[in-house]
Amino acid sequence: MCNRRLLCLGAAALACVIAFMTIGLRGNIGFVLSLRAAKLAALLQVSVSIAVSTVIFQTVTNNRILTPSIMGLDALYLFGQMLLVFMLGGLGYAALDSQLKFGGEVLVLMALATGLLLPMLRRRTDMELMLLAGIIFGVLFRSLHSLLARLVDPNDFAVAQGASFANFNNVRTDLLIFAAVLTLMGAVIAWRARHVLDVVALGADAATGLGVTWSKTVTGLLALVSALVAVSTALVGPVAFMGLLVAALAERLADTRRHAILIPAAISTAIIILVGGQTLFQHVFGNSSTLGVVIEFVGGLVFLFLLVLGSRK
Amino acid sequence: MSTAAVKQSPLTGWIAGLVLAILFVLSLFTGVDELPFGRVLSDGRGIELVLVSRLPRTLAAILAGASLAIAGLIMQTLARNRYVEPSTAGTAQSAELGILLVTLLWPAANLLTKGLIASAAALIGTSLFLATAHRLPPTQPFLVPLFGLVYGGVIGAAVTFVAWQADLLQYLSIWTNGDFSGVLRGRYELLWLGALMVVFAWFIADRLTIMTLGRDASIGLGIDYRRMLQLGLVIVSVISALSVVIVGVIPFVGLVVPNIVSRLMGDNLRGTLPAVAASGAVLVLGCDILGRLIRHPYEVPVGTVMGCVGGLIFLWLLFRRPSDV
Amino acid sequence: MIRIENVSLRHGSAEILHDISLTIPKGGITALIGPNGAGKSSLLSLIARLQPLQSGTISIDGFPVDTTPNRDLARIIAILRQDSIVASRLRVRELVGFSRFPHSRGRLTAEDRVVIDQSLQQFDLADLADRFIDTLSGGQRQRALVAMAFAQATDYLLLDEPLNNLDMYFARDLMRSLRRIADENGKTVVIVLHDINQAGAYADRIIAMKAGRIAADGSPAELLRPEILQAIFGFRMEVADMGGTPVVLHFR
DSSP: OHHHHHHHHHHHHHHHHHHHHHTTOOSSHHHHHHHHHHHHHHHHHHHHHHHHHHHHHHHHHTOSSOOTTTTTHHHHHHHHHHHHHHHHOHHHHHHSOHHHHHHHHHHHHHHHHHHHHHHHHHTTTOHHHHHHHHHHHHHHHHHHHHHHHHHHOTTOOHHHHHTSSOOSSSOOGGGHHHHHHHHHHHHHHHHHTHHHHHHHTTOHHHHHHTTOOHHHHHHHHHHHHHHHHHHHHHHHOOOTTHHHHHHHHHHHHHTOOOHHHHHHHHHHHHHIIIIIHHHHIIIIISOGGGHHHHHHHHHHHHHHHHHHHHHHO | OHHHHHHHHHHHHHHHHHHHHHHHHHHHTOSSSOOOTTHHHHOHHHHHHIIIIIHHHHHHHHHHHHHHHHHHHHHHHHHTOTTOOGGGTTHHHHHHHHHHHHHHHOTTOOHHHHHHHHHHHHHHHHHHHHHHHTTSOTTOTTHHHHHHHHHHHHHHHHHHHHHHHTTOHHHHHHHHSOOOTTOOTTSSTTHHHHHHHHHHHHHTHHHHHHHTTOHHHHHHTTOOHHHHHHHHHHHHHHHHHHHHHHTOOOOSHHHHHHHHHHHHHOSOHHHHHHHHHHHHHHHHHHHHHHHHHTBTTBOOOHHHHHHHHHHHHHHHHHHSOOOOO | OEEEEEEEEEETTEEEEEEEEEEEOSSEEEEEEOSTTSSHHHHHHHHTTSSOOSEEEEEETTEETTTSOHHHHTTTEEEEOTTOOOOSOOBHHHHHHGGGHHHHTTOOOHHHHHHHHHHHHHTTOGGGTTSBGGGSOHHHHHHHHHHHHHHTOOSEEEEESTTTTOOHHHHHHHHHHHHHHHHHSOOEEEEEOSOHHHHHHHOSEEEEEETTEEEEEEOHHHHOOHHHHHHHHSSOOEEEEETTEEEEETTO
């Protein structure tokens, strides 16, 4: 039963991909196709990294309304990026190879995220407190980011603007290869850990009883999550509620928490939303740049719905 | 210990007042143009600068800070939750939506009209938040602010979407990030209306304190709970809408100031209201001065400075060990 | 006199109160007893206009509770709800002081202060008067809330399980204080009690409720009998007589 649902999801995702590549082809077909392929590659990576990171994060924190972005991880990435610019100096930093920079940023985020989140996860008694703290972290990092941005270049008002929402239209294609390696690695690790994740979902005590070294496993998983968040944020910018939307939908569509099913289901759902949505907005509404905002809106509503529903139990 | 705490209460207010006076003077002499103290009286241009720009800016910061802190205090009273304030409960975002719609549909409207419509929008948005917040279980105090933050985020996304479609994103940033650098004589006076609201809040301070005891206790003491709720909503909406229209969103003021004053002085609003107002003014004016100095002669908007300072204070409030026994 | 006529209350499909008619004359202590969910608290909050009436009428001294201005009612009737949570950082004296709001609208007169001090004395709170409520123990907090209801100085006092969190000493103390204000000042006390023996020892009249109806009504001696108690609570318990006071051995 589950598998049939998964197959349907996969087929729908594939249909979205084909539609994205073929609808409205005109002019120099070879050129357009290669352009679209690059963008598709980016969107697929973003889908995979958001889906996998959110599912793992929810499993580790044992909470359905927590996602890396809600805990301020993407804001933290942007802050870390700006911190590097600030410390290394704007010009010297800009001259560096973009892939090398990206690698540095990923490492900075992994260090910052595990450093900040691990102590909080130790006291995971109070979920609402963590959530609230996470959202405040988000606001704080965004403010620190724009503060640093103004210190680096006081005349550049655009920096702070660009950090506030995702744009799926201008993806950073220069990072594609490096990001692809990271995403693929992340996906493979997550897939191989799917049975461990099922155990981790039972909680620290049960997992330890079943022979999982809790702190080591959780640290590793958090590092993986932050690397994936870095990939999606670097490629398109922050997407606060996308992960939540994907995880919530995937769990309902696949009707299971087993990671062997859930992870592919979440990836397919993300592809349907992102690639399908992009196709829709490009060809039907003629304005693809607002997809990020719309996902934000719908995802936020889903979050509120889950919150009110959850508190009624 | 108890008698010391009682005696300490007025002291907190006096200290806040003194610091405010110092910051007031400091603010008049801080800015892009150098203005040495001696030149103010001797040089006509100096007086002109103070009267047209520096004084209005300083007063705007004081008025906005004081009234936003009070708005936060009242919001916390209405929601019976210490962790909410207008910018985290959809009030500020609803006001933005209101201004945006006026700007789109009636570009010629003056500031007062914009303020009124923004207030109306804020009132609707906040009422909706409160109606839902009162249904959430009171045993989980962090659920309400969480709901408010995301609720504000959803309205914010709607605002961004409309602004994007209408190509008004540039305008939007004026309202979403508080900044006093554009304040001149003739463009901030509406904020005095916020000050009026603060005075009004002081008159109903006892009733507001009783409301913190809950609906049942309030009715038991003969208070018209629903009327007071509506009255409080109007005060909160008008204050936050006006400050959004004139200077833009300044986060965290309404959150951290009432919480700190409550720790020092308790929650008897008749006694603490003046201290909350004074401390709010100190915080906002202080952050504005900091924003002017940090990268002189360029300016960092007060919204950004407050996002850092206020965020840190708030996290500290959240994670401090519950002490006072 | 509290007059209740044909009062019913529903929450969705659940019927909380079924056609209650009852008269509580002025003066004396009336205890409401009954199993959980019998509708005692709902009845109390309807009398105190904390919930809107759905059907029937309730009047206190001739004032209908649904149309009389709230402020006037607050000078006639005071209520202490079960499990009142005080989240505000108020000092004990400030909290008790707010009970004078219906009388002085926030500006305390010399007379108000006398009442507040008496109430603080009465419940042994004088030493705690300048402490913040959130630093008190559960029992001390409960005493502060009772003192607040006392200081409202109304003719009618409604108390919903006020003995919660109180130790034996203060439970006895509170019941004796209630007895005294009923006898000496002619106050009317309506109190929901879980401890049937407190009701037997201090109340003039006991009203037993079950499933939204009045199951029995009478003096302690009339009501505290094994067969009546079995009908109300569903199990048999012996009743002993201790010098004129019936004592229910409900724990055996």
